[in-house]
Amino acid sequence: MSFPNFVEKYGSLSATGLARETTFGSPIAASTFLPMASNTMEEDPGWFAPHLMQGVRDYQIYNLYGEAKYQGAIAGPLFPSNAIQLLSAAVGSDAQAGYGVVGTYSTPTSTTSNGATVAGATTITLTSASGFVTGQQITIDTGQSTEVRLISNVVSTTITVADALYYPHASGATVTTATTTTLNGALTAPTTTVVVTSATGIVTGSFIQIDVNTVSGAKTSEVRKVTNVVTNTLTIDTAITYNHANGAQVILVTTPYMHTFAQANTLPSLTVEKNLGGFQSLQFAGCRVGKFDLKAPVGNTAVEMTTDFSGQSVATLSTPTAVSVVNELPYVFAEANLNFFGSLRTDVTNVNAVIDNGLKETYTYSNQHGPSFITPLIVHGSGSVDVVFDSLNDTTYGDFNRLANGTLGQLQFSLIHPANGGTIAFFYPQVAINKFANDLKQEEVVMSALTWEATRPLTGAALFTVQAVVFNSTYIPY
Amino acid sequence: MRLRYTGAIPVMFTTAVGEVEPDAEFDVPDDEADAYTGRPDIEQVPDAPAADMQGAAPPKRRSAKADGLTSDTTTTAE
Numbered sequence: 288m289s290f291p292n293f294v295e296k297y298g299s300l301s302a303t304g305l306a307r308e309t310t311f312g313s314p315i316a317a318s319t320f321l322p323m324a325s326n327t328m329e330e331d332p333g334w335f336a337p338h339l340m341q342g343v344r345d346y347q348i349y350n351l352y353g354e355a356k357y358q359g360a361i362a363g364p365l366f367p368s369n370a371i372q373l374l375s376a377a378v379g380s381d382a383q384a385g386y387g388v389v390g391t392y393s394t395p396t397s398t399t400s401n402g403a404t405v406a407g408a409t410t411i412t413l414t415s416a417s418g419f420v421t422g423q424q425i426t427i428d429t430g431q432s433t434e435v436r437l438i439s440n441v442v443s444t445t446i447t448v449a450d451a452l453y454y455p456h457a458s459g460a461t462v463t464t465a466t467t468t469t470l471n472g473a474l475t476a477p478t479t480t481v482v483v484t485s486a487t488g489i490v491t492g493s494f495i496q497i498d499v500n501t502v503s504g505a506k507t508s509e510v511r512k513v514t515n516v517v518t519n520t521l522t523i524d525t526a527i528t529y530n531h532a533n534g535a536q537v538i539l540v541t542t543p544y545m546h547t548f549a550q551a552n553t554l555p556s557l558t559v560e561k562n563l564g565g566f567q568s569l570q571f572a573g574c575r576v577g578k579f580d581l582k583a584p585v586g587n588t589a590v591e592m593t594t595d596f597s598g599q600s601v602a603t604l605s606t607p608t609a610v611s612v613v614n615e616l617p618y619v620f621a622e623a624n625l626n627f628f629g630s631l632r633t634d635v636t637n638v639n640a641v642i643d644n645g646l647k648e649t650y651t652y653s654n655q656h657g658p659s660f661i662t663p664l665i666v667h668g669s670g671s672v673d674v675v676f677d678s679l680n681d682t683t684y685g686d687f688n689r690l691a692n693g694t695l696g697q698l699q700f701s702l703i704h705p706a707n708g709g710t711i712a713f714f715y716p717q718v719a720i721n722k723f724a725n726d727l728k729q730e731e732v733v734m735s736a737l738t739w740e741a742t743r744p745l746t747g748a749a750l751f752t753v754q755a756v757v758f759n760s761t762y763i764p765y
Numbered sequence: 766m767r768l769r770y771t772g773a774i775p776v777m778f779t780t781a782v783g784e785v786e787p788d789a790e791f792d793v794p795d796d797e798a799d800a801y802t803g804r805p806d807i808e809q810v811p812d813a814p815a816a817d818m819q820g821a822a823p824p825k826r827r828s829a830k831a832d833g834l835t836s837d838t839t840t841t842a843e
Contacts, residue, residue: 302779306805315805316803316804316805317804318772318804318805318806368774606799606800607800608800608801608803608804609778609779609780609782609800609801609804609807610778610779610780611776611777611778611779612776612777612779613774613775613776613777614775614776614777614784760774761773761774762773763773
């Protein structure tokens, strides 16, 4: 028998590409790739044969096709930039009104807080308010607790912010602000021409942040690269998305840039390209994220995510899209931080966080077998935390008491590369511990296994179940 | 074919192209260009105008995406 006359394909040459769609179900060629461990996206054409009686014993006769499904899961490590579009598809779009991209000040005015603040606070007292002016942006704290707000008033060393703070901050937290110039004339989107009152310090190649966010959405910040400067008229690389009022702040900024993926009722859809051995691709269009499952165990393993997709259609690509990746590393457990019920926990051996969007596929008379709608009906946050057991009732480590007393608290989980190499943070403003177990083993340290459920607060500043924030080198919204 | 990368941050192609910076131009063999031209962050660099065509802008090639050519076939089982 002769060998088959085709060349075998290498699994190692496979890849998973993603692109955010502008119209649900209209495929876009992949522009970001997730170095992946597995991709189980497949087509189920909905084949069936009705079991009918017509004078023969044959069980199945008629080949019919009903509801086609395009589903699967993609698993791989979590990177600062590669495939971050997954977060927008799992939680909500980047740069929604009031949650625009924010840069890091090129020339900050820095001070510290003089007194702790609680979640929900609208004022913060500084050791010095020199350089802090109403209308400017204030950045409070660092790392996973970084918050950016609009200064609405300054009285002596007390700053009032336009929107309440999400997180508590310790006394002595780093507080910064900056201003470079202001808009000289309102901007109406879309435009690439920006007129400022003074372009001093702004040169071709500079990055500027236009405006300061307010949660109401009245103001939304945007970051752009300056491609030309003529006196006080700047040209930027990409047209602005939002309108900006005359006099809005313009700030010279640099990397890292802060992206906020705010919870939303409508989730973006992605095109998922499953590259088979570098030979051909299956291009799944109209893919929405059902479950986003994050695991960060200790050990010689990267922090991993598994994303369940449901799509609308599939096409074959005889030429797979060229694969590209950002030169960066996945996260590992030593870069993980858990702030649980107000305490930074160093006893954690694993965090698991699941976001379930409750996808519902709806089929209609649309001359196609795929679903017409793939709807994220709910958002459900839950997960587990494994810790080394310390105490049933300690103020910091007494998780059993939190379970028994029905205590509610915040959960912040972040992954931070050193030297501004990228940060990803998940924030659940209200969680409850619903299970606490100690599985005792003779030759093991006593561990506590907790499970938690997220709920939407009824009051306060953070009226959502989950929000994700990413700091990386990309200044354009995902 | 000469192409330009229009993305916001440097990326590393796993092909011979290697790492490219934003706005960088690079060449790929014509028979491999389809793998790149569909990407929303890649555009074709127009050929330089010929001497007798000076002043006339060369036609800009539409991307495969704009032409609806990002896929060869679409499953529409009837």
